[in-house]
Amino acid sequence: MEKSPIISGCKVVIIGGSAGSLDVLLKLLPRLTVATFAIVLVVHRKSSEDSTLEELIAIKTSIPVKEVEDKIALLPGNIYIAPSDYHLLFEKNDQLSLDTSEKVNYSRPSIDVSFESAADVYGPALVAVLLSGANADGTQGLQAIKAAGGIVVVQDPETAEMPFMPRNAIENLTADYILGINDLYEFISTINI
């Protein structure tokens, strides 16, 4: 990346990913120390009750990983992971809600659902990142985030294990940044500073 953008006033960084995104997260998160904002992860996962994703991520980062339960407060400095089999929604009073309604893009949690909800609540105070995946989920959500004045970042499909998802986004909207894994780290670590 030529120069680091200056992003301020960010309250939430929301990251969506599907197949091939866990690797990126496990490279990215350990290097981050922040935080002046909340990090929310919406990753496609098997519908089972196990909490392996939370555990995997928790041992790799010094940022506290909160177990997401309905109406938990969304606070800066923490990581929140959408639980399996629920859509994750955002309330105006900075709480998270869960929802078991129909799958969207064959997925629950769906990235579109969370992105759209976050766009509605956080508007320009939102930075969204879409990672690797073999699904069209995320594109519509990124469109909503752009429309609400948020910042849209897409993983460079060249660097994605499954380029379909980021490519689909790039083809359907103008991303603010298209970044490789390393640049992604640089980018996130300069938010709000």
Added chain:
Amino acid sequence: MVLIDDRELEVLINEVFEYYGFDFSGYSRASLKRRVDRLLHLDGFRNFTELLSKVRSEPAYFKHMVEEITVNVTEMFRDPLFYNVLRTEILPIIGTKPFIRIWHAGCSTGEEVYSMAILLKELNLLHKSLLYATDINALVLDVAKKGIFPLQMMKQYSENYMASGGKKDFSHYYTANYGFAKFDSELSEKMVFSQHNLVSDGSFNEFDLILCRNVLIYFDKDLQDKALVLFDDSLAKLGYLALGTKETIKFSPLQNSFKQHNKEKIWKKVQ
């Protein structure tokens, strides 16, 4: 796609209360907004005003709206490990009573109630049990009463059943016909279905076990607390309250009257 804004959502909530007495003001706005957006889209409205005037002028449409904005997704033996704990730890305790009363609040199309009946049957407790199943949505109750579910779901349900500790051949609980599975009437004999609104209706009996799973997530904190008071009022001493896997009574003023059963989403009323 037409989308409603926050102000319009509040107008709809107010009008619905004024015209029909249904109070959605304690519902989670994030979810409600999505559901109303979905309805606008499904029913092809061009704008919010069109929807509003139809809701005002057509009671049948209002009923349809309630059916569509509530989320009725459910499964048999959803979260098998939860059912395993019911089977091996909770029901045997309740089962020592001469008579068992269970309330499924927000039962949707009844899959949860039939799952419970199967557990009770296998524990030889069904004959002395009564299962009250209620929901705000009349349409799902009609489905629940029939006990007929899509046959294509049975593979998943049978897997859930086995993962919950079921040992029988799941297919012996239903008869397959024309793509549907009709559950034995023996299971439904002890079920009572009725419409009940957790927002406005009161306690109607005393129960040994109340299940209210994945319903409170659609409420804001205040309404959740209110519903928890209703459950508290409806539970016998040492009765149990079971919530969904991501719901909790932590932070509710009632938490001190309840003791959590290990790490399960099951609480025992201790005072």
